[in-house]
Amino acid sequence: MKTTVFAIACGALLTLAAPSQAAPIRVMLLDGDSAGAHPWPPLTAVLKQELDEAGIFQTDIVTAPKANDPELANFKPDYSKYQVIVLNYDAQDWPESARAPFEAFVKNGGGLVTVHAAETAFPNWKEFNEMIGVSGFRGRTDKDGPLWFMKDGKLVSDTAPGNAGAHGRRLPYVVTVQDANHPITKGLPKSWMHQGDELYNKLRGPGANMTVLASAFSDPANQGTGRDEPQLIVVNYGKGRVFNTLAGHDANAMSSVDWLVTFQRGTEWAATGKVTQKVPADFPTAQTVAYRPNIAALDPSYKNGLNALTAPAGPGRGAGGGSGRGGRGPQ
Numbered sequence: 003m004k005t006t007v008f009a010i011a012c013g014a015l016l017t018l019a020a021p022s023q024a025a026p027i028r029v030m031l032l033d034g035d036s037a038g039a040h041p042w043p044p045l046t047a048v049l050k051q052e053l054d055e056a057g058i059f060q061t062d063i064v065t066a067p068k069a070n071d072p073e074l075a076n077f078k079p080d081y082s083k084y085q086v087i088v089l090n091y092d093a094q095d096w097p098e099s100a101r102a103p104f105e106a107f108v109k110n111g112g113g114l115v116t117v118h119a120a121e122t123a124f125p126n127w128k129e130f131n132e133m134i135g136v137s138g139f140r141g142r143t144d145k146d147g148p149l150w151f152m153k154d155g156k157l158v159s160d161t162a163p164g165n166a167g168a169h170g171r172r173l174p175y176v177v178t179v180q181d182a183n184h185p186i187t188k189g190l191p192k193s194w195m196h197q198g199d200e201l202y203n204k205l206r207g208p209g210a211n212m213t214v215l216a217s218a219f220s221d222p223a224n225q226g227t228g229r230d231e232p233q234l235i236v237v238n239y240g241k242g243r244v245f246n247t248l249a250g251h252d253a254n255a256m257s258s259v260d261w262l263v264t265f266q267r268g269t270e271w272a273a274t275g276k277v278t279q280k281v282p283a284d285f286p287t288a289q290t291v292a293y294r295p296n297i298a299a300l301d302p303s304y305k306n307g308l309n310a311l312t313a314p315a316g317p318g319r320g321a322g323g324g325s326g327r328g329g330r331g332p333q
Protein backbone atom coordinates (compact mmCIF):
# COMPACT_ATOMS: atom_id res chain seq x y z
CA MET A 3 0.00 0.00 0.00
CA LYS A 4 2.81 2.35 0.89
CA THR A 5 4.37 1.63 -2.48
CA THR A 6 1.13 2.51 -4.27
CA VAL A 7 0.79 5.83 -2.42
CA PHE A 8 4.41 6.66 -3.19
CA ALA A 9 3.87 5.83 -6.86
CA ILE A 10 0.79 8.08 -7.01
CA ALA A 11 2.68 10.90 -5.29
CA CYS A 12 5.53 10.57 -7.77
CA GLY A 13 3.04 10.62 -10.63
CA ALA A 14 1.50 13.83 -9.31
CA LEU A 15 4.94 15.46 -9.03
CA LEU A 16 5.82 14.44 -12.56
CA THR A 17 2.53 15.89 -13.80
CA LEU A 18 3.18 19.16 -11.99
CA ALA A 19 6.70 19.36 -13.36
CA ALA A 20 5.67 18.54 -16.90
CA PRO A 21 5.27 22.10 -18.29
CA SER A 22 8.91 23.04 -17.61
CA GLN A 23 10.08 19.79 -19.17
CA ALA A 24 8.05 20.22 -22.36
CA ALA A 25 10.03 20.45 -25.56
CA PRO A 26 10.95 24.06 -26.26
CA ILE A 27 9.03 25.98 -28.91
CA ARG A 28 11.21 26.25 -31.99
CA VAL A 29 11.57 29.87 -33.16
CA MET A 30 13.20 31.21 -36.31
CA LEU A 31 14.29 34.79 -35.61
CA LEU A 32 14.56 36.02 -39.18
CA ASP A 33 16.64 39.17 -39.76
CA GLY A 34 19.12 40.67 -42.21
CA ASP A 35 17.78 43.95 -43.61
CA SER A 36 16.25 47.14 -42.26
CA ALA A 37 15.55 50.77 -42.99
CA GLY A 38 17.69 53.51 -41.43
CA ALA A 39 15.49 54.19 -38.41
CA HIS A 40 15.47 50.60 -37.18
CA PRO A 41 18.91 48.95 -37.51
CA TRP A 42 18.28 45.24 -37.19
CA PRO A 43 21.37 43.97 -35.25
CA PRO A 44 20.55 45.60 -31.87
CA LEU A 45 16.87 44.73 -32.28
CA THR A 46 17.76 41.08 -32.89
CA ALA A 47 19.83 41.10 -29.69
CA VAL A 48 16.81 42.40 -27.78
CA LEU A 49 14.35 39.94 -29.32
CA LYS A 50 16.68 36.97 -28.71
CA GLN A 51 17.23 37.99 -25.08
CA GLU A 52 13.50 38.37 -24.45
CA LEU A 53 12.72 35.00 -26.02
CA ASP A 54 15.50 33.36 -23.98
CA GLU A 55 14.23 34.92 -20.74
CA ALA A 56 10.79 33.36 -21.29
CA GLY A 57 12.42 29.94 -20.84
CA ILE A 58 10.11 28.11 -23.25
CA PHE A 59 11.68 28.89 -26.64
CA GLN A 60 14.61 27.50 -28.59
CA THR A 61 15.53 30.34 -30.93
CA ASP A 62 17.75 30.21 -34.00
CA ILE A 63 18.82 33.47 -35.62
CA VAL A 64 18.49 33.07 -39.39
CA THR A 65 20.02 35.97 -41.30
CA ALA A 66 18.80 36.39 -44.86
CA PRO A 67 20.73 38.35 -47.49
CA LYS A 68 19.61 41.93 -48.00
CA ALA A 69 16.72 42.40 -50.40
CA ASN A 70 18.99 43.91 -53.07
CA ASP A 71 21.56 41.09 -52.80
CA PRO A 72 21.36 38.53 -55.64
CA GLU A 73 22.29 35.89 -53.04
CA LEU A 74 18.72 36.18 -51.75
CA ALA A 75 17.72 33.87 -54.63
CA ASN A 76 19.64 31.11 -52.84
CA PHE A 77 18.07 31.77 -49.43
CA LYS A 78 16.27 28.56 -48.56
CA PRO A 79 15.99 28.10 -44.79
CA ASP A 80 14.48 24.86 -43.50
CA TYR A 81 11.12 26.21 -42.38
CA SER A 82 9.99 22.72 -41.37
CA LYS A 83 12.26 22.89 -38.29
CA TYR A 84 10.24 25.75 -36.78
CA GLN A 85 6.84 26.47 -35.23
CA VAL A 86 7.00 30.25 -35.51
CA ILE A 87 8.90 32.98 -37.36
CA VAL A 88 9.73 36.20 -35.52
CA LEU A 89 10.35 38.69 -38.30
CA ASN A 90 12.98 41.40 -37.80
CA TYR A 91 13.55 42.05 -41.51
CA ASP A 92 12.32 45.19 -43.23
CA ALA A 93 12.76 45.80 -46.95
CA GLN A 94 10.76 47.00 -49.92
CA ASP A 95 10.38 43.69 -51.68
CA TRP A 96 11.36 40.03 -51.93
CA PRO A 97 11.61 37.84 -55.03
CA GLU A 98 9.02 35.13 -55.52
CA SER A 99 11.62 32.47 -54.66
CA ALA A 100 11.82 33.90 -51.11
CA ARG A 101 8.12 34.69 -50.82
CA ALA A 102 6.68 31.29 -51.74
CA PRO A 103 8.13 29.11 -48.94
CA PHE A 104 7.41 31.83 -46.35
CA GLU A 105 3.78 31.98 -47.48
CA ALA A 106 3.46 28.20 -47.47
CA PHE A 107 4.85 28.01 -43.93
CA VAL A 108 2.21 30.35 -42.50
CA LYS A 109 -0.65 29.12 -44.70
CA ASN A 110 -0.01 25.54 -43.57
CA GLY A 111 -0.14 26.37 -39.87
CA GLY A 112 3.13 28.06 -38.96
CA GLY A 113 3.11 31.07 -36.66
CA LEU A 114 4.33 34.54 -37.54
CA VAL A 115 5.22 37.47 -35.28
CA THR A 116 5.90 40.89 -36.80
CA VAL A 117 7.26 43.79 -34.79
CA HIS A 118 7.09 47.59 -35.37
CA ALA A 119 9.89 47.83 -37.95
CA ALA A 120 9.30 44.56 -39.79
CA GLU A 121 5.56 45.02 -40.12
CA THR A 122 6.20 47.98 -42.43
CA ALA A 123 8.05 45.71 -44.88
CA PHE A 124 6.93 44.45 -48.28
CA PRO A 125 4.16 46.91 -49.31
CA ASN A 126 3.67 45.18 -52.67
CA TRP A 127 3.51 41.60 -51.35
CA LYS A 128 -0.24 40.91 -51.21
CA GLU A 129 -0.05 37.75 -49.09
CA PHE A 130 2.27 39.34 -46.52
CA ASN A 131 -0.11 42.26 -46.10
CA GLU A 132 -2.99 39.83 -45.59
CA MET A 133 -0.95 38.09 -42.89
CA ILE A 134 -0.32 41.27 -40.88
CA GLY A 135 -3.76 42.87 -41.33
CA VAL A 136 -2.66 46.51 -41.33
CA SER A 137 0.55 48.44 -41.83
CA GLY A 138 1.91 51.81 -42.91
CA PHE A 139 4.83 53.59 -44.55
CA ARG A 140 6.90 52.46 -47.58
CA GLY A 141 4.54 54.22 -49.98
CA ARG A 142 1.33 52.61 -48.76
CA THR A 143 -1.83 54.62 -49.48
CA ASP A 144 -5.58 54.06 -49.74
CA LYS A 145 -4.82 51.73 -52.67
CA ASP A 146 -3.57 49.25 -50.02
CA GLY A 147 -6.78 49.27 -48.00
CA PRO A 148 -8.91 51.40 -45.71
CA LEU A 149 -7.84 52.92 -42.40
CA TRP A 150 -8.56 50.60 -39.47
CA PHE A 151 -9.11 51.74 -35.88
CA MET A 152 -11.25 51.13 -32.81
CA LYS A 153 -14.39 53.13 -32.07
CA ASP A 154 -16.60 52.50 -29.03
CA GLY A 155 -15.09 49.05 -28.60
CA LYS A 156 -15.60 48.01 -32.22
CA LEU A 157 -13.13 47.63 -35.09
CA VAL A 158 -14.12 50.02 -37.88
CA SER A 159 -12.66 51.07 -41.21
CA ASP A 160 -12.62 54.26 -43.25
CA THR A 161 -11.97 54.42 -46.99
CA ALA A 162 -10.85 58.06 -46.92
CA PRO A 163 -8.03 58.72 -49.39
CA GLY A 164 -4.50 59.42 -48.21
CA ASN A 165 -1.24 57.95 -47.08
CA ALA A 166 -0.69 55.18 -44.56
CA GLY A 167 1.47 55.37 -41.47
CA ALA A 168 2.57 58.24 -39.24
CA HIS A 169 3.59 58.85 -35.65
CA GLY A 170 4.36 61.68 -33.26
CA ARG A 171 7.22 62.14 -30.85
CA ARG A 172 8.23 59.24 -28.67
CA LEU A 173 6.32 59.78 -25.46
CA PRO A 174 4.87 57.30 -22.94
CA TYR A 175 1.20 56.50 -23.67
CA VAL A 176 -1.68 54.40 -22.37
CA VAL A 177 -2.50 51.07 -24.01
CA THR A 178 -6.05 49.74 -23.54
CA VAL A 179 -7.13 46.12 -23.91
CA GLN A 180 -9.99 45.66 -26.39
CA ASP A 181 -10.29 41.87 -26.13
CA ALA A 182 -9.56 40.53 -22.65
CA ASN A 183 -10.51 36.94 -23.48
CA HIS A 184 -7.75 36.18 -25.96
CA PRO A 185 -4.90 34.00 -24.59
CA ILE A 186 -2.38 36.82 -25.19
CA THR A 187 -4.29 39.44 -23.17
CA LYS A 188 -6.02 37.21 -20.62
CA GLY A 189 -4.95 38.25 -17.10
CA LEU A 190 -3.37 41.55 -18.17
CA PRO A 191 -4.65 44.81 -16.65
CA LYS A 192 -7.36 46.64 -18.58
CA SER A 193 -4.88 49.41 -19.39
CA TRP A 194 -1.23 50.23 -18.80
CA MET A 195 1.44 52.84 -19.53
CA HIS A 196 3.84 52.00 -22.34
CA GLN A 197 7.40 53.33 -22.38
CA GLY A 198 8.23 56.27 -24.67
CA ASP A 199 7.67 54.98 -28.18
CA GLU A 200 6.29 55.77 -31.63
CA LEU A 201 2.51 55.37 -31.60
CA TYR A 202 1.73 54.42 -35.19
CA ASN A 203 -1.44 55.88 -36.70
CA LYS A 204 -3.23 55.91 -40.08
CA LEU A 205 -2.73 52.18 -40.44
CA ARG A 206 -4.18 50.62 -43.58
CA GLY A 207 -4.50 47.15 -45.03
CA PRO A 208 -6.89 44.39 -45.99
CA GLY A 209 -7.85 43.85 -42.33
CA ALA A 210 -9.31 40.41 -43.07
CA ASN A 211 -9.66 37.83 -40.28
CA MET A 212 -8.13 40.40 -37.92
CA THR A 213 -8.79 41.08 -34.23
CA VAL A 214 -7.41 44.11 -32.41
CA LEU A 215 -6.50 42.95 -28.90
CA ALA A 216 -5.32 46.35 -27.64
CA SER A 217 -5.32 49.95 -28.84
CA ALA A 218 -3.92 53.34 -27.88
CA PHE A 219 -5.36 56.84 -28.22
CA SER A 220 -3.46 58.81 -30.84
CA ASP A 221 -3.34 62.27 -29.30
CA PRO A 222 -3.80 65.23 -31.70
CA ALA A 223 -1.51 67.20 -29.37
CA ASN A 224 1.29 64.86 -30.50
CA GLN A 225 0.52 64.77 -34.25
CA GLY A 226 -2.09 62.07 -33.70
CA THR A 227 -5.45 61.25 -35.29
CA GLY A 228 -7.70 61.51 -32.24
CA ARG A 229 -8.53 57.84 -32.82
CA ASP A 230 -7.89 54.64 -30.90
CA GLU A 231 -5.19 53.04 -33.05
CA PRO A 232 -4.37 49.30 -33.13
CA GLN A 233 -1.45 48.23 -30.92
CA LEU A 234 -1.72 44.44 -30.66
CA ILE A 235 -3.30 42.54 -33.56
CA VAL A 236 -3.92 38.88 -34.28
CA VAL A 237 -4.78 37.54 -37.73
CA ASN A 238 -5.83 34.10 -38.91
CA TYR A 239 -4.13 33.43 -42.23
CA GLY A 240 -4.91 30.01 -43.70
CA LYS A 241 -4.12 27.59 -40.88
CA GLY A 242 -1.52 29.97 -39.45
CA ARG A 243 -1.68 32.41 -36.56
CA VAL A 244 -0.12 35.87 -36.84
CA PHE A 245 0.68 38.30 -34.02
CA ASN A 246 1.46 41.85 -35.16
CA THR A 247 2.76 44.19 -32.44
CA LEU A 248 2.80 47.76 -33.72
CA ALA A 249 4.95 49.33 -30.99
CA GLY A 250 8.65 48.64 -30.36
CA HIS A 251 10.69 51.30 -32.17
CA ASP A 252 13.95 50.52 -30.39
CA ALA A 253 15.49 48.72 -27.42
CA ASN A 254 14.12 51.31 -25.00
CA ALA A 255 10.59 50.74 -26.27
CA MET A 256 11.04 46.96 -26.35
CA SER A 257 12.33 47.04 -22.77
CA SER A 258 8.91 48.26 -21.61
CA VAL A 259 7.61 45.31 -19.56
CA ASP A 260 4.25 45.31 -21.36
CA TRP A 261 6.00 45.10 -24.74
CA LEU A 262 8.28 42.29 -23.58
CA VAL A 263 5.43 40.32 -21.98
CA THR A 264 3.04 40.65 -24.93
CA PHE A 265 5.87 39.74 -27.33
CA GLN A 266 6.67 36.59 -25.34
CA ARG A 267 2.99 35.66 -25.02
CA GLY A 268 2.24 36.52 -28.64
CA THR A 269 5.10 34.34 -29.86
CA GLU A 270 3.89 31.39 -27.78
CA TRP A 271 0.33 31.87 -29.04
CA ALA A 272 1.41 32.16 -32.68
CA ALA A 273 3.37 28.91 -32.30
CA THR A 274 0.88 26.83 -30.29
CA GLY A 275 -2.47 28.63 -29.99
CA LYS A 276 -2.03 28.77 -26.20
CA VAL A 277 -0.29 30.92 -23.60
CA THR A 278 1.15 29.25 -20.51
CA GLN A 279 3.25 32.20 -19.25
CA LYS A 280 2.29 34.06 -16.10
CA VAL A 281 2.00 37.85 -15.97
CA PRO A 282 5.04 39.18 -14.05
CA ALA A 283 4.65 41.30 -10.92
CA ASP A 284 6.41 44.29 -12.51
CA PHE A 285 3.83 44.68 -15.30
CA PRO A 286 3.09 48.42 -15.67
CA THR A 287 -0.01 50.01 -14.21
CA ALA A 288 -2.28 52.59 -15.82
CA GLN A 289 -0.24 55.33 -14.15
CA THR A 290 3.40 54.22 -14.33
CA VAL A 291 5.71 52.80 -16.98
CA ALA A 292 7.92 49.84 -16.09
CA TYR A 293 10.88 48.62 -18.06
CA ARG A 294 13.91 46.36 -17.86
CA PRO A 295 17.21 48.27 -17.90
CA ASN A 296 19.13 45.12 -18.91
CA ILE A 297 17.09 44.98 -22.14
CA ALA A 298 17.35 48.71 -22.91
CA ALA A 299 21.12 48.57 -22.43
CA LEU A 300 21.45 46.07 -25.31
CA ASP A 301 21.16 49.03 -27.68
CA PRO A 302 24.46 50.94 -28.03
CA SER A 303 22.51 54.22 -28.34
CA TYR A 304 20.91 53.65 -24.93
CA LYS A 305 23.44 55.99 -23.35
CA ASN A 306 22.13 58.84 -25.53
CA GLY A 307 18.79 58.88 -23.77
CA LEU A 308 15.23 57.92 -24.48
CA ASN A 309 14.35 60.44 -27.14
CA ALA A 310 17.71 60.95 -28.73
CA LEU A 311 16.36 60.59 -32.24
CA THR A 312 13.42 62.95 -31.87
CA ALA A 313 14.50 65.57 -29.38
CA PRO A 314 17.68 67.51 -28.73
CA ALA A 315 19.52 66.28 -25.67
CA GLY A 316 19.45 69.24 -23.33
CA PRO A 317 21.92 69.89 -20.53
CA GLY A 318 21.54 67.45 -17.74
CA ARG A 319 19.31 65.08 -19.67
CA GLY A 320 20.98 61.76 -19.16
CA ALA A 321 20.04 58.26 -20.16
CA GLY A 322 16.31 57.71 -20.03
CA GLY A 323 16.66 54.35 -18.36
CA GLY A 324 18.43 52.80 -15.48
CA SER A 325 16.32 54.17 -12.67
CA GLY A 326 13.52 51.70 -13.26
CA ARG A 327 11.01 54.53 -13.41
CA GLY A 328 11.19 55.14 -17.12
CA GLY A 329 12.07 58.26 -19.02
CA ARG A 330 9.98 61.24 -19.99
CA GLY A 331 9.86 62.91 -23.33
CA PRO A 332 10.71 66.54 -23.85
CA GLN A 333 8.32 69.32 -22.73
Ligand SMILES: [Zn+2]
Nearest residue numbers: 039118200251
Ligand atom coordinates in the same frame (compact mmCIF):
# COMPACT_ATOMS: atom_id res chain seq x y z
ZN1 LIG B 1 10.07 53.31 -35.51
